[in-house]
Amino acid sequence: xxxxxxxxxxxxxxxxxxxxxxxxxxxxxxxxxxxxxxxxxxxxxxxxxxxxxxxxxxxxxxxxxxxxxxxxxxxxxxxxxxxxxxxxxxxxxxxxxxxxxxxxxxxxxxxxxxxxxxxxxxxxxxxxxxxxxxxxxxxxxxxxxxxxxxxxxxxxxxxxxxxxxxxxxxxxxxxxxxxxxxxxxxxxxxxxxxxxxxxxxxxxxxxxxxxxxxxxxxxxxxxxxxxxxxxxxxxxxxxxxxxxxxxxxxxxxxxxxxxxxxxxxxxxxxxxxxxxxxxxxxxxxxxxxxxxxxxxxxxxxxxxxxxxxxxxxxxxxxxxxxxxxxxxxxxxxxxxxxxxxxxxxxxxxxxxxxxxxxxxxxxxxxxxxxxxxxxxxxxxxxxxxxxxxxxxxxxxxxxxxxxxxxxxxxxxxxxxxxxxxxxxxxxxxxxxxxxxxxxxxxxxxxxxxxxxxxxxxxxxxxxxxxxxxxxxxxxxxxxxxxxxxxxxxxxxxxxxxxxxxxxxxxxxxxxxxxxxxxxxxxxxxxxxxxxxxxxxxxxxxxxxxxxxxxxxxxxxxxxxxxxxxxxxxxxxxxxxxxxxxxxxxxxxxxxxxxxxx
RNA sequence: GGUUCCGUAGCUCAGUUGGAUAGAGCAACAGCCUUCUAAGCUGUGGGUCGCGCGUUCGAAUCGCGCCGGGAUCACCA
Numbered sequence: 192x193x194x195x196x197x198x199x200x201x202x203x204x205x206x207x208x209x210x211x212x213x214x215x216x217x218x219x220x221x222x223x224x225x226x227x228x229x230x231x232x233x234x235x236x237x238x239x240x241x242x243x244x245x246x247x248x249x250x251x252x253x254x255x256x257x258x259x260x261x262x263x264x265x266x267x268x269x270x271x272x273x274x275x276x277x278x279x280x281x282x283x284x285x286x287x288x289x290x291x292x293x294x295x296x297x298x299x300x301x302x303x304x305x306x307x308x309x310x311x312x313x314x315x316x317x318x319x320x321x322x323x324x325x326x327x328x329x330x331x332x333x334x335x336x337x338x339x340x341x342x343x344x345x346x347x348x349x350x351x352x353x354x355x356x357x358x359x360x361x362x363x364x365x366x367x368x369x370x371x372x373x374x375x376x377x378x379x380x381x382x383x384x385x386x387x388x389x390x391x392x393x394x395x396x397x398x399x400x401x402x403x404x405x406x407x408x409x410x411x412x413x414x415x416x417x418x419x420x421x422x423x424x425x426x427x428x429x430x431x432x433x434x435x436x437x438x439x440x441x442x443x444x445x446x447x448x449x450x451x452x453x454x455x456x457x458x459x460x461x462x463x464x465x466x467x468x469x470x471x472x473x474x475x476x477x478x479x480x481x482x483x484x485x486x487x488x489x490x491x492x493x494x495x496x497x498x499x500x501x502x503x504x505x506x507x508x509x510x511x512x513x514x515x516x517x518x519x520x521x522x523x524x525x526x527x528x529x530x531x532x533x534x535x536x537x538x539x540x541x542x543x544x545x546x547x548x549x550x551x552x553x554x555x556x557x558x559x560x561x562x563x564x565x566x567x568x569x570x571x572x573x574x575x576x577x578x579x580x581x582x583x584x585x586x587x588x589x590x591x592x593x594x595x596x597x598x599x600x601x602x603x604x605x606x607x608x609x610x611x612x613x614x615x616x617x618x619x620x621x622x623x624x625x626x627x628x629x630x631x632x633x634x635x636x637x638x639x640x641x642x643x644x645x646x647x648x649x650x651x652x653x654x655x656x657x658x659x660x661x662x663x664x665x666x667x668x669x670x671x672x673x674x675x676x677x678x679x680x681x682x683x684x685x686x687x688x689x690x691x692x693x694x695x696x697x698x699x700x701x702x703x704x705x706x707x708x709x710x711x712x713x714x715x716x717x718x719x720x721x722x723x724x725x726x727x728x729x730x731x732x733x734x735x736x737x738x739x740x741x742x743x744x745x746x747x748x749x750x751x752x753x754x755x756x757x758x759x760x761x762x763x764x765x766x767x768x769x770x771x772x773x774x775x776x777x778x779x780x781x782x783x784x785x786x787x788x
Numbered sequence: 789g790g791u792u793c794c795g796u797a798g799c800u801c802a803g804u805u806g807g808a809u810a811g812a813g814c815a816a817c818a819g820c821c822u823u824c825u826a827a828g829c830u831g832u833g834g835g836u837c838g839c840g841c842g843u844u845c846g847a848a849u850c851g852c853g854c855c856g857g858g859a860u861c862a863c864c865a
Contacts, residue, residue: 508861648793652800657814
């Protein structure tokens, strides 16, 4: 049971007794005592002054007296202005430490415990170009969110909706047809997604030339964009695809397979996976029947040209098209259909889309339209809306080649890990295989932490010229701290002292030791908060704090060399608990930690 | 223009259900390896929390108005 909750409930009971007035628990502010003051938890008493009709100090003292009488775990208290600082007994903390070391999975619930199933859709790439840094943020967030939700006791279904059809794919296909000379991943040695991406860029280059030529002939930019032969051809190809043209379909299939093979490599390197992959080519017609039903019910409107619209003006949005005048679907239509299908098929409680904030409007509209159609589960559609990754020059643009390629970046990170490691003389004497496994772990740890430590909803900056750090508030710092702890535990096992009973009464915990235990105590609520806010960043910040605190402790205190057995036992348990928690926390971010560096 | 998100140290970011003297990391400078892993630890310097007004015992945090930046408002996805 959470001590803060216990304190709160005691105060709810106590205030009427002391002052004869009810208090709602909202008014009770308890937080960890700041380091410059003595105590573990602090109650802010200002909100109670009206009912106590006394000064802050006196009120705080009265409440302090009351709580001390009620709760044995309170050692003592002190009052500074309107702040009541409560100090808990050492026994309380030592008992808690015992609990952690006894528990298999501290701070983590078992998936299914909550009785809820969550579906997380993430990644959802287009198949006309390789993945870049923006996709990395998406993939890492999606994977981490799924892990965090599981840790909160939910079952999780991870899905990916691959956007494998549309004009953008046709652009790559057309360019390949025109200028590819039959190139394949095998013949060029290129990763499939890279090969296809090159033709997308090639298309855009030629297309721009055509536009420029038409503009020179006096057309406006819009007209030129519309009339350029290349775009006309691409559109024709899309019509052919939709008509089921055999040849186009064959090419489409072949090129998509190349891309999938390429994506798989990137996904595997990143360590992300999916329970189910949807293909838009199979889902894009879903939703049309829902729209027609809505039309029949009169909640949607049809215009004279036959197009169907949802009127969202009452909710502050605009008119939203759902079926074109020729009766075909748009993006929104498909999303209506897939959402409907998913709630039916998987009996999910929540559906969370991990999609960039540029689509905020789309998801607002999606929920509203579903609501209009009478689906109450639309309230359970969530959008984890994350910010863009920007370069110093601004936004990344695939077509202009100003993107940070996912594979390149990963390779760079692993290479830097290798160089750094060799410079520092780490891993000398390890087999090549073992060493490169660790380089990979550290390189990816650095990258993942770098991305995930930032609040998802914020735009973040990446400067390719400055390499991602390996020191300080970084993934490798967490990994290093873990790798530092593990040998201690291994030695303790050799010495046969690894599971000695903690007495807790004969020794005095140092400030650092208490600080560490208190931090550990926070872990379960951090996991909870990260789950409630869809924020891996909270986990990242927490494990950094924990690792930093541990390194200070490590510097100041001997562990195995401590002669007092009681003291040593506590420090050992503390160390292995921190190690365990770092590993669990990093795992929630999709970051592996090594046994040794 | 409407909607919406953001603005904290030179740089990258924490801190926002209102609480005590606003914090980290990087970069700079000065120290600490014959002692359990120095990817570590210690110290120094660095702030008009974009600006103003308001609410409050108390505002980086809430409200209003400006300034600056991003996203979005397609018969694209």
